[in-house]
Amino acid sequence: MANANAPMIELSGVGFAYEDAERFTLANLDLRIDAGTVTGIVGASGAGKTTLAKTIAGFIPLNEGGTYRGAASVAGRVLAEGTLSEAAAAVGLVTQNPFNQISGARFTVREELAFGLENRSVPRDEMERRVDEVAARLRLEPLLDRSPYALSGGQMQLVAIASMVIMQPPVLVMDEPTSQLDPAGTRLVYDVLSTLSDGGTTVVIIEHKTELLHEHCDSIAVLAGGLIVQHGTPGAVLADDRLTSWGVGETRVTTAARLARERGLLPVERALPIGVDDAVEAFSTQTGAAS
């Protein structure tokens, strides 16, 4: 970080249309993300979330045909002007389908995790240390000697995440990384993200589970119609009256709070709660006030 005030990720007027597509998936999009933060990206299916993830990571336009315009930079560098391997060193991208991310070149999960480091000629003892460390954090030890193809969807997803985390990229972009995980696995992934962000990694995560984003993100951006239509604190974005019109579900707590407000059970001026803790505070005040 040469300049502490410059954003780590900066997209200005970015547009992209896939080859033969009738419309731009991303349309004149602006987004600024600070270093060391965790940012959630939400939006309906088809809003362009995966395209945005690929654009931040430089895969668009470097590895995808189509019409590209605008400027995207990471740590002050325009990835589109460099090579794909330079982009991959700057931004780790965990794709939606973990199966596509397995290299196919290695026989065990242990080798799969070490594969990226091997390609960068990392010394063997450091490589082994990093494999053990990431395996412990994501509870992958029992799987290390298995074939990466003999795993369940959820296990494969954890291996795909681990194989990116192990590279320690300054920016990590994850496209629905917990879609196939159970709640315990999901929690593990978010714990790892929090630790990485405490260590200075900038994390961008596409996720439908808004309650989780509320707990773990510094900010949330809403993508609709190829544009960022809202970007702010989780509390402000997830209680925005327009959220469902953008195709994003509110948490059950927020829906209940809206109903309570309509029935005069929650003061209009009170911010709508989103998670369990703020709901307990909002509703217990009300119960208390009545007695």
Added chain:
Amino acid sequence: MSESGHAESAGAAAGAAAGAAADASSAGDIAISVRGLVHTYPSGVTALQGVDLDVAPGERVAIVGQNGAGKTTLVRHLNGMVRPTEGEVRIGDWSTTEKSIAELAHRVGYVFQNPDEQIFARTVATDVGFGPKNLGFDEERAQRAVSDALEAVGLAHEADVHPHHLSLSERKRIAIAAVLAMQTPIVVLDEPTTGQDDAGVQLIAAIVGSLIAQGRTVVAITHDMDFCIENFDRVVVMAQGEVRADGPAEEVFADVAALEAAAVEPPQLLRVARALGWSGTPRDARAFVDQLAQQRGSGSSA
């Protein structure tokens, strides 16, 4: 895919799928009976350690628990994809060990967790039409079954598209349509809401509701506890190859020990209700607010 088209179809799902009601009702009295079911995979892993489960016709049952708890192994016994090592699985008067997967497909429709394990045809309509054709539906009934099913999942306009040109969440809905089109009395859904946005989850909830309205049985595995309590009356909690709790959703989500053993977190509004010290178990936002009004009315402080 347009977002509005997909939201509209959530509302239309009940109507569209209801068209199939007449066909399904004749076979709507088929119960599931699982007795002493043990399953050991060739690798030596015992995934089920003796499971008993009875599901009456027309019930909606959710199965919850961690990855590796045995949920998928259990439901794959229902259509014969997996056979008991010990014990018995009966679908109505059939024992699954005596029937082929093709025969069981007349009674049990199974939607895979990963749609790409299930989808194979070159167009959406062909894929969805494969099951009805194999079940021996005549041309007219098969066509109707396909169009009703595609309408129910909001993909009627994509009938001629190659499935692999669609997104993962759309392919998931094709997989659901392919099973709806078979009009089986029992429908098994393995994590149906995975990767779905808000409109997609609402669409799937509407499909579950319309299947139940037709008297069909729905068994679903889910990790989404809000979806679970809002759409399923009965919840089965699994851990380490065993059923740890089985009963009405309100009772099961109050069984703290079973939930902890299965690493299942209750739905969000129940966690709030518990933290506030309420005795009730509100299943949705409306029930929650009703209870809030009562708490205030009685003047009791949390």
